[in-house]
Amino acid sequence: MSNDQPVKSKDDTSGNNKTQIGQGGELHQLADGEHALLTTNQGLPLADNQNSLKSNPSGPVLLEDFILREKITHFDHERIPERIVHARGTGVHGYFELTHSLQQYTTAKILTEVGEQTPLFTRISTVAGGSGSVDTPRDVRGFATKFYTKEGNWDLVGNNVPVFFIQDAIKFPDLVHAIKMEPDRGFPQSATAHDTFWDFISLTPESMHMVMWIMSDRTIPRSLRMVEGFGVHSFRLINENGDSTFVKFHWRPKLGLQSMVWDEAVKTAGADQDFMRRDMFEAIETGNFPEWDLAVQLFTAAEADQFPFDHLDATKLIPEELVPLQVIGRMVLDRWPNNFFAETEQVALPIT
Numbered sequence: 001m002s003n004d005q006p007v008k009s010k011d012d013t014s015g016n017n018k019t020q021i022g023q024g025g026e027l028h029q030l031a032d033g034e035h036a037l038l039t040t041n042q043g044l045p046l047a048d049n050q051n052s053l054k055s056n057p058s059g060p061v062l063l064e065d066f067i068l069r070e071k072i073t074h075f076d077h078e079r080i081p082e083r084i085v086h087a088r089g090t091g092v093h094g095y096f097e098l099t100h101s102l103q104q105y106t107t108a109k110i111l112t113e114v115g116e117q118t119p120l121f122t123r124i125s126t127v128a129g130g131s132g133s134v135d136t137p138r139d140v141r142g143f144a145t146k147f148y149t150k151e152g153n154w155d156l157v158g159n160n161v162p163v164f165f166i167q168d169a170i171k172f173p174d175l176v177h178a179i180k181m182e183p184d185r186g187f188p189q190s191a192t193a194h195d196t197f198w199d200f201i202s203l204t205p206e207s208m209h210m211v212m213w214i215m216s217d218r219t220i221p222r223s224l225r226m227v228e229g230f231g232v233h234s235f236r237l238i239n240e241n242g243d244s245t246f247v248k249f250h251w252r253p254k255l256g257l258q259s260m261v262w263d264e265a266v267k268t269a270g271a272d273q274d275f276m277r278r279d280m281f282e283a284i285e286t287g288n289f290p291e292w293d294l295a296v297q298l299f300t301a302a303e304a305d306q307f308p309f310d311h312l313d314a315t316k317l318i319p320e321e322l323v324p325l326q327v328i329g330r331m332v333l334d335r336w337p338n339n340f341f342a343e344t345e346q347v348a349l350p351i352t
Helices: 066-076 169-179 195-202 205-214 262-271 275-285 301-305 340-345
Strands: 008-011 018-021 027-030 088-098 117-126 141-149 152-159 235-238 244-253 291-299 326-335
Touching: 088 141, 088 275, 088 340, 117 326, 169 195, 195 205, 244 301, 262 275, 275 326
Parallel strands: none
Antiparallel strands: 008 018, 018 027, 088 117, 088 326, 117 141, 141 152, 235 244, 244 291, 291 326
Protein backbone atom coordinates (compact mmCIF):
# COMPACT_ATOMS: atom_id res chain seq x y z
CA MET A 1 0.00 0.00 0.00
CA SER A 2 1.58 3.25 -1.13
CA ASN A 3 1.99 6.28 1.13
CA ASP A 4 1.60 8.70 -1.81
CA GLN A 5 -2.09 9.13 -1.21
CA PRO A 6 -4.06 8.76 2.02
CA VAL A 7 -6.22 5.72 2.38
CA LYS A 8 -9.92 5.89 3.03
CA SER A 9 -11.46 4.53 6.21
CA LYS A 10 -14.93 3.23 6.85
CA ASP A 11 -16.69 1.38 9.67
CA ASP A 12 -16.80 -2.38 9.50
CA THR A 13 -20.29 -3.87 9.31
CA SER A 14 -19.68 -5.47 12.70
CA GLY A 15 -19.20 -2.06 14.27
CA ASN A 16 -16.14 -3.31 16.19
CA ASN A 17 -13.39 -2.57 13.71
CA LYS A 18 -12.49 -0.13 11.02
CA THR A 19 -11.11 -0.99 7.62
CA GLN A 20 -8.66 0.82 5.39
CA ILE A 21 -9.11 0.77 1.64
CA GLY A 22 -5.83 0.75 -0.24
CA GLN A 23 -5.18 2.20 -3.65
CA GLY A 24 -5.78 -1.19 -5.20
CA GLY A 25 -9.15 -1.49 -3.53
CA GLU A 26 -7.84 -3.99 -0.99
CA LEU A 27 -9.22 -3.97 2.53
CA HIS A 28 -7.06 -3.72 5.65
CA GLN A 29 -8.63 -4.37 9.05
CA LEU A 30 -7.78 -2.04 11.89
CA ALA A 31 -8.34 -2.76 15.57
CA ASP A 32 -10.31 -0.19 17.49
CA GLY A 33 -8.59 2.30 19.73
CA GLU A 34 -8.74 0.07 22.80
CA HIS A 35 -6.15 -2.32 21.42
CA ALA A 36 -2.44 -1.89 20.83
CA LEU A 37 -1.32 -1.30 17.27
CA LEU A 38 -0.26 -4.42 15.37
CA THR A 39 3.37 -4.17 14.25
CA THR A 40 6.08 -6.22 12.60
CA ASN A 41 8.93 -7.60 14.69
CA GLN A 42 10.83 -4.40 13.89
CA GLY A 43 7.99 -2.21 15.16
CA LEU A 44 6.59 -1.14 11.80
CA PRO A 45 2.83 -0.54 12.08
CA LEU A 46 0.73 -2.77 9.86
CA ALA A 47 -2.98 -3.05 9.30
CA ASP A 48 -3.27 -6.60 8.05
CA ASN A 49 -1.32 -9.83 8.55
CA GLN A 50 -4.16 -12.04 7.33
CA ASN A 51 -3.85 -11.57 3.59
CA SER A 52 -0.81 -12.12 1.40
CA LEU A 53 0.25 -9.57 -1.19
CA LYS A 54 -0.64 -10.90 -4.66
CA SER A 55 -0.17 -9.69 -8.20
CA ASN A 56 -3.95 -9.78 -8.69
CA PRO A 57 -6.96 -11.05 -6.69
CA SER A 58 -6.36 -14.66 -7.74
CA GLY A 59 -2.76 -14.33 -8.82
CA PRO A 60 0.51 -15.62 -7.32
CA VAL A 61 1.83 -14.45 -3.96
CA LEU A 62 4.63 -11.92 -4.30
CA LEU A 63 8.00 -12.43 -2.60
CA GLU A 64 8.11 -8.69 -1.93
CA ASP A 65 5.50 -9.28 0.82
CA PHE A 66 7.91 -8.87 3.73
CA ILE A 67 5.06 -9.21 6.25
CA LEU A 68 4.32 -12.72 4.95
CA ARG A 69 8.02 -13.64 4.91
CA GLU A 70 8.51 -12.45 8.48
CA LYS A 71 5.44 -14.26 9.78
CA ILE A 72 6.35 -17.59 8.12
CA THR A 73 10.01 -17.31 9.17
CA HIS A 74 8.95 -16.69 12.77
CA PHE A 75 6.62 -19.69 12.58
CA ASP A 76 9.38 -21.93 11.23
CA HIS A 77 11.54 -21.07 14.24
CA GLU A 78 8.93 -21.44 16.98
CA ARG A 79 10.35 -24.85 17.94
CA ILE A 80 13.88 -25.54 18.98
CA PRO A 81 15.47 -29.00 19.24
CA GLU A 82 14.40 -30.40 22.59
CA ARG A 83 16.92 -31.31 25.26
CA ILE A 84 18.38 -34.77 24.75
CA VAL A 85 17.58 -35.53 28.39
CA HIS A 86 15.40 -33.57 30.83
CA ALA A 87 13.15 -32.48 27.96
CA ARG A 88 9.99 -32.60 30.09
CA GLY A 89 10.42 -29.77 32.57
CA THR A 90 8.42 -27.41 34.78
CA GLY A 91 9.94 -24.06 35.73
CA VAL A 92 8.93 -21.43 38.30
CA HIS A 93 10.34 -18.07 39.39
CA GLY A 94 11.04 -17.31 43.03
CA TYR A 95 13.70 -16.12 45.43
CA PHE A 96 16.39 -17.40 47.77
CA GLU A 97 16.86 -15.91 51.23
CA LEU A 98 20.02 -16.58 53.19
CA THR A 99 19.43 -17.27 56.89
CA HIS A 100 22.93 -18.33 57.99
CA SER A 101 26.14 -16.73 56.71
CA LEU A 102 28.99 -18.82 55.34
CA GLN A 103 31.38 -15.87 55.42
CA GLN A 104 34.13 -17.93 57.04
CA TYR A 105 34.02 -20.31 54.06
CA THR A 106 33.31 -18.14 50.99
CA THR A 107 33.32 -14.63 49.53
CA ALA A 108 30.23 -15.24 47.36
CA LYS A 109 27.74 -12.63 48.58
CA ILE A 110 24.72 -14.85 48.01
CA LEU A 111 26.12 -17.08 50.78
CA THR A 112 27.32 -14.30 53.11
CA GLU A 113 24.59 -11.61 53.25
CA VAL A 114 21.91 -12.82 55.69
CA GLY A 115 18.39 -11.64 54.84
CA GLU A 116 19.24 -10.81 51.25
CA GLN A 117 16.64 -12.11 48.77
CA THR A 118 18.10 -13.24 45.46
CA PRO A 119 15.74 -13.83 42.49
CA LEU A 120 15.96 -17.26 40.92
CA PHE A 121 14.38 -19.66 38.44
CA THR A 122 13.98 -23.36 39.22
CA ARG A 123 13.32 -26.07 36.65
CA ILE A 124 12.34 -29.59 37.74
CA SER A 125 12.29 -32.23 35.03
CA THR A 126 12.08 -35.91 34.17
CA VAL A 127 15.18 -37.43 32.59
CA ALA A 128 14.22 -39.99 29.97
CA GLY A 129 11.02 -38.86 28.25
CA GLY A 130 10.59 -36.33 25.47
CA SER A 131 8.90 -32.98 25.94
CA GLY A 132 5.49 -34.52 25.22
CA SER A 133 5.83 -37.42 27.65
CA VAL A 134 3.79 -37.79 30.85
CA ASP A 135 4.66 -36.25 34.21
CA THR A 136 4.44 -39.37 36.36
CA PRO A 137 6.84 -42.12 35.22
CA ARG A 138 9.23 -43.87 37.56
CA ASP A 139 12.20 -41.74 36.63
CA VAL A 140 14.83 -39.46 38.13
CA ARG A 141 13.85 -35.79 38.41
CA GLY A 142 16.32 -33.11 37.52
CA PHE A 143 16.48 -30.20 39.98
CA ALA A 144 18.15 -27.08 38.57
CA THR A 145 18.22 -23.58 40.04
CA LYS A 146 19.56 -20.41 38.43
CA PHE A 147 20.32 -17.66 40.95
CA TYR A 148 20.42 -14.11 39.55
CA THR A 149 23.00 -12.79 42.03
CA LYS A 150 24.64 -9.38 42.32
CA GLU A 151 27.86 -10.97 41.07
CA GLY A 152 26.37 -12.79 38.09
CA ASN A 153 24.29 -15.89 37.47
CA TRP A 154 25.01 -19.02 39.50
CA ASP A 155 23.61 -22.38 38.43
CA LEU A 156 23.15 -25.11 41.02
CA VAL A 157 22.21 -28.20 39.01
CA GLY A 158 21.44 -31.69 40.24
CA ASN A 159 18.79 -34.38 40.68
CA ASN A 160 16.27 -35.54 43.26
CA VAL A 161 18.62 -38.36 44.28
CA PRO A 162 22.08 -37.74 45.79
CA VAL A 163 24.16 -40.02 43.53
CA PHE A 164 24.60 -40.69 39.82
CA PHE A 165 25.12 -43.62 37.45
CA ILE A 166 28.73 -43.17 36.37
CA GLN A 167 32.13 -42.13 37.65
CA ASP A 168 33.53 -40.80 34.38
CA ALA A 169 31.68 -38.32 32.14
CA ILE A 170 32.93 -40.08 29.00
CA LYS A 171 30.25 -42.71 29.68
CA PHE A 172 27.43 -40.18 29.71
CA PRO A 173 26.45 -40.49 26.02
CA ASP A 174 26.37 -44.29 26.43
CA LEU A 175 24.19 -43.97 29.52
CA VAL A 176 21.71 -41.65 27.80
CA HIS A 177 21.49 -43.90 24.74
CA ALA A 178 20.72 -46.78 27.10
CA ILE A 179 17.95 -45.03 29.04
CA LYS A 180 16.21 -43.68 25.96
CA MET A 181 13.48 -45.61 24.16
CA GLU A 182 14.36 -48.87 22.42
CA PRO A 183 15.74 -48.00 18.96
CA ASP A 184 13.64 -50.58 17.11
CA ARG A 185 10.24 -49.82 18.64
CA GLY A 186 10.31 -46.27 20.00
CA PHE A 187 9.17 -47.17 23.53
CA PRO A 188 9.10 -47.04 26.50
CA GLN A 189 9.00 -43.30 26.11
CA SER A 190 9.56 -41.93 29.59
CA ALA A 191 11.03 -44.60 31.85
CA THR A 192 14.54 -45.98 32.15
CA ALA A 193 13.77 -49.58 33.12
CA HIS A 194 13.90 -51.59 29.90
CA ASP A 195 16.20 -54.05 28.13
CA THR A 196 18.82 -51.63 26.81
CA PHE A 197 19.08 -49.97 30.19
CA TRP A 198 19.54 -53.28 31.99
CA ASP A 199 22.19 -54.31 29.46
CA PHE A 200 24.10 -51.12 30.30
CA ILE A 201 23.72 -51.64 34.04
CA SER A 202 24.89 -55.25 33.85
CA LEU A 203 28.12 -54.03 32.28
CA THR A 204 28.55 -51.03 34.60
CA PRO A 205 28.62 -52.21 38.24
CA GLU A 206 29.29 -48.66 39.51
CA SER A 207 25.67 -47.81 38.55
CA MET A 208 24.13 -50.17 41.08
CA HIS A 209 23.87 -47.54 43.82
CA MET A 210 21.86 -45.29 41.51
CA VAL A 211 19.68 -48.20 40.44
CA MET A 212 18.68 -48.80 44.07
CA TRP A 213 17.53 -45.19 44.30
CA ILE A 214 15.64 -45.39 40.99
CA MET A 215 13.77 -48.49 42.08
CA SER A 216 12.69 -46.76 45.31
CA ASP A 217 9.65 -44.53 45.76
CA ARG A 218 11.88 -41.49 45.29
CA THR A 219 11.33 -41.66 41.55
CA ILE A 220 7.53 -41.64 41.67
CA PRO A 221 6.94 -38.44 43.68
CA ARG A 222 3.50 -37.30 44.71
CA SER A 223 4.26 -33.73 43.65
CA LEU A 224 7.17 -31.67 42.40
CA ARG A 225 6.66 -29.64 45.57
CA MET A 226 7.60 -32.76 47.55
CA VAL A 227 10.94 -33.75 46.02
CA GLU A 228 14.38 -33.24 47.44
CA GLY A 229 17.17 -31.77 45.38
CA PHE A 230 20.87 -32.57 45.48
CA GLY A 231 23.89 -30.94 43.89
CA VAL A 232 25.25 -34.53 43.71
CA HIS A 233 28.87 -33.47 43.27
CA SER A 234 31.25 -31.99 45.83
CA PHE A 235 31.95 -28.32 45.21
CA ARG A 236 34.60 -26.06 46.70
CA LEU A 237 34.17 -22.81 48.64
CA ILE A 238 37.08 -20.35 48.91
CA ASN A 239 37.23 -17.68 51.63
CA GLU A 240 39.00 -14.32 51.57
CA ASN A 241 42.20 -15.92 52.89
CA GLY A 242 42.23 -18.47 50.08
CA ASP A 243 41.28 -21.35 52.39
CA SER A 244 39.29 -24.13 50.78
CA THR A 245 36.28 -26.06 52.11
CA PHE A 246 34.34 -28.75 50.29
CA VAL A 247 30.54 -28.49 50.19
CA LYS A 248 27.58 -30.58 49.10
CA PHE A 249 24.21 -28.87 48.56
CA HIS A 250 20.82 -30.27 49.58
CA TRP A 251 17.31 -28.90 48.94
CA ARG A 252 14.77 -30.09 51.53
CA PRO A 253 11.04 -29.51 50.80
CA LYS A 254 9.06 -27.91 53.62
CA LEU A 255 6.13 -30.20 52.72
CA GLY A 256 8.32 -33.21 53.33
CA LEU A 257 9.31 -36.01 50.99
CA GLN A 258 6.17 -37.74 49.66
CA SER A 259 5.67 -40.34 46.93
CA MET A 260 2.95 -42.28 45.13
CA VAL A 261 2.62 -46.03 45.06
CA TRP A 262 2.86 -47.57 41.61
CA ASP A 263 -0.89 -48.09 41.14
CA GLU A 264 -1.51 -44.41 41.95
CA ALA A 265 1.11 -43.31 39.42
CA VAL A 266 -0.41 -45.46 36.67
CA LYS A 267 -3.95 -44.20 37.30
CA THR A 268 -2.78 -40.59 37.55
CA ALA A 269 -0.91 -40.81 34.25
CA GLY A 270 -4.04 -42.11 32.56
CA ALA A 271 -6.24 -39.37 34.01
CA ASP A 272 -3.90 -36.39 33.61
CA GLN A 273 -0.55 -36.58 31.86
CA ASP A 274 0.21 -33.04 33.07
CA PHE A 275 -0.50 -33.84 36.72
CA MET A 276 2.82 -32.60 38.17
CA ARG A 277 2.86 -29.43 36.11
CA ARG A 278 -0.79 -28.70 36.90
CA ASP A 279 -0.20 -29.28 40.61
CA MET A 280 2.66 -26.78 40.64
CA PHE A 281 0.72 -24.22 38.58
CA GLU A 282 -2.35 -24.39 40.81
CA ALA A 283 -0.26 -24.09 43.97
CA ILE A 284 1.35 -20.91 42.65
CA GLU A 285 -1.97 -19.48 41.43
CA THR A 286 -3.63 -19.99 44.83
CA GLY A 287 -0.72 -18.49 46.77
CA ASN A 288 0.34 -21.83 48.26
CA PHE A 289 3.97 -21.16 47.40
CA PRO A 290 6.31 -24.19 47.52
CA GLU A 291 9.33 -23.77 49.77
CA TRP A 292 12.61 -25.60 50.30
CA ASP A 293 15.40 -25.30 52.86
CA LEU A 294 18.93 -25.14 51.47
CA ALA A 295 21.29 -27.24 53.58
CA VAL A 296 25.00 -27.91 53.19
CA GLN A 297 27.53 -30.50 54.20
CA LEU A 298 30.88 -28.80 54.86
CA PHE A 299 34.18 -30.63 55.25
CA THR A 300 37.88 -29.99 54.72
CA ALA A 301 40.34 -31.83 52.51
CA ALA A 302 41.91 -33.35 55.62
CA GLU A 303 38.53 -34.68 56.73
CA ALA A 304 37.84 -36.00 53.22
CA ASP A 305 41.10 -37.96 53.33
CA GLN A 306 39.68 -39.90 56.28
CA PHE A 307 36.53 -40.98 54.44
CA PRO A 308 36.46 -44.67 53.45
CA PHE A 309 35.46 -43.58 49.91
CA ASP A 310 36.26 -40.90 47.35
CA HIS A 311 33.83 -38.02 47.85
CA LEU A 312 34.56 -36.87 44.28
CA ASP A 313 32.98 -40.09 43.01
CA ALA A 314 29.40 -39.20 41.99
CA THR A 315 28.22 -42.76 42.67
CA LYS A 316 28.88 -42.20 46.39
CA LEU A 317 27.12 -40.04 48.98
CA ILE A 318 28.41 -38.68 52.25
CA PRO A 319 26.31 -40.07 55.13
CA GLU A 320 24.68 -37.34 57.20
CA GLU A 321 25.90 -39.18 60.31
CA LEU A 322 29.44 -38.53 59.09
CA VAL A 323 28.91 -34.91 57.98
CA PRO A 324 25.67 -33.40 59.39
CA LEU A 325 23.51 -31.04 57.37
CA GLN A 326 23.43 -27.33 58.19
CA VAL A 327 20.42 -25.30 56.97
CA ILE A 328 21.62 -21.95 55.60
CA GLY A 329 18.64 -20.54 53.70
CA ARG A 330 15.33 -21.07 52.00
CA MET A 331 13.88 -20.97 48.50
CA VAL A 332 10.32 -19.84 47.77
CA LEU A 333 8.74 -20.34 44.33
CA ASP A 334 6.04 -17.69 43.87
CA ARG A 335 5.64 -16.72 40.19
CA TRP A 336 4.68 -18.79 37.16
CA PRO A 337 6.36 -17.86 33.84
CA ASN A 338 4.50 -15.50 31.53
CA ASN A 339 5.83 -17.36 28.47
CA PHE A 340 6.50 -21.08 28.96
CA PHE A 341 8.46 -21.45 25.71
CA ALA A 342 10.67 -18.41 26.20
CA GLU A 343 11.38 -19.09 29.89
CA THR A 344 10.98 -22.72 30.92
CA GLU A 345 11.92 -24.24 27.58
CA GLN A 346 14.79 -21.90 26.69
CA VAL A 347 16.39 -21.32 30.08
CA ALA A 348 20.08 -22.12 29.78
CA LEU A 349 20.95 -24.70 32.43
CA PRO A 350 23.54 -27.50 32.24
CA ILE A 351 21.66 -30.74 31.42
CA THR A 352 18.31 -30.04 33.14
